[in-house]
Amino acid sequence: MDLNLSDEQKLLRGSVERFVAESYDADHRRRIANDPLGFSPLVWKQFADLGWLALPLPEEFGGLGGGAVEIGILMEAFGRGLVSEPYVATVVLGAALIARCGTTEQKQASLPKIADGSLKLAFAHSERAARFDLAKVTTSATKTSQGWRLAGSKIAALDGHAADEIIVSAHIHDHRGPSGRIGLFLVQATTPGLVINDYPRLGGGRACNIELFDAHLPEDALLGDGNDALPAIEWAVDRAMAALGAEAVGIMQKLLDTTLEYTKIRKQFGRPLSANQVIRHRLADMAMQVDEARSMALRAALKVDAAPIERARAASGAKAKIGKCARFVGEQSIQLHGGMGVTEELEVGAYFKRLVAFDTLFGGSAHHYARHAELGRTA
DSSP states (O other): OOOSOOHHHHHHHHHHHHHHHHHOOHHHHHHHHTSTTSSOHHHHHHHHHTTTTTTTSOGGGTOOOOOHHHHHHHHHHHHHHTOOSSHIIIIIIIIHHHHHHSOHHHHHHHHHHHHTTSOOEEEEOOOTTTTTOTTOOOOEEEEOSSEEEEEEEEEEEETGGGOSEEEEEEEEEETTEEEEEEEEEEEETTOTTEEEEEEEOTTSOEEEEEEEEEEEEEGGGBOTTSOOOHHHHHHHHHHHHHHHHHHHHHHHHHHHHHHHHHHHHOEETTEEGGGSHHHHHHHHHHHHHHHHHHHHHHHHHHTTTSOHHHHHHHHHHHHHHHHHHHHHHHHHHHHHTGGGGGSSSSSHHHHHHHHHHHHHTTSOHHHHHHHHHHHHHHO
16 A cells, blocks of 8 residues: 555645644734634635635535545644634535535535635534434434424534534434434524534634524425434544544644754753753654554544444544544653743643643543444444
């Protein structure tokens, strides 16, 4: 298997790394952190102009037909800059679900708008009692004569406060009662009965909790033909975990580079910290963890279109391993910076917070080690 990047992928990596290096500095991140929106609409428009929003979308709907590896290249560079734009919520999750489940009319109505940056999405699936079990959905969608009535609550919807439309998962109830199927519904952010409470995420960006109080939707709000959407949800979440793993790798690489540079210039007892053998050993351990995490993120990206069990095992294995690697690299970076590592004068703490947040998204390492083992027994 040839794991080298193609010429097009190398050009993509070079362009996104230059953009992030030029656009995301400490002042920009502090300004965005204090902004209620949590990201820059101007930067989002630049993402559209550069073709990054269209990158994984089907070509027949204005996309570029890219895959998970290209998404990983973008996300690793985004991690280096602590990018807070809603790329995962809109493109990796929302657009992927529409492209996979939607009717031709729904795809034509939404995907070109996502590509040009005029439509932002969010995916509301997690519930408080589910404990990362994707099949556990208590939010209900009851069929009515005019369409659907949704009732329930969702938590931790990434960037839901900024979305124009929210994809909500719900247990379908028809005239015979509970159907046992999960449906996906496109809910306008201005729908009466939809209440959004947003909050800042650890390490940048925002998320929200959503309450649905008998929100009435038209009949065509149902995404697709009403078949059980659980397999598509599992596919989209595995795809998102691969993308977030690549972002974590970019964060870890940035922490490693920053820490290596700091130990070269920080002197103690008249000599640089990096002159001490024990410091070199810790830096070497950090570098090994970064490389292991990068290989796991790449494996997860390469498996996103594999058979469901194989794909899920790769995603859970990457999430579990990268989570442990991320915590190790973050903690070592903080410690090697000493007291400065926990101040706001250095950005080491901000990068570490984003890594901690990564470990909790879609389930922590312990959950995914257990899922990986259970999938292995199933296989």
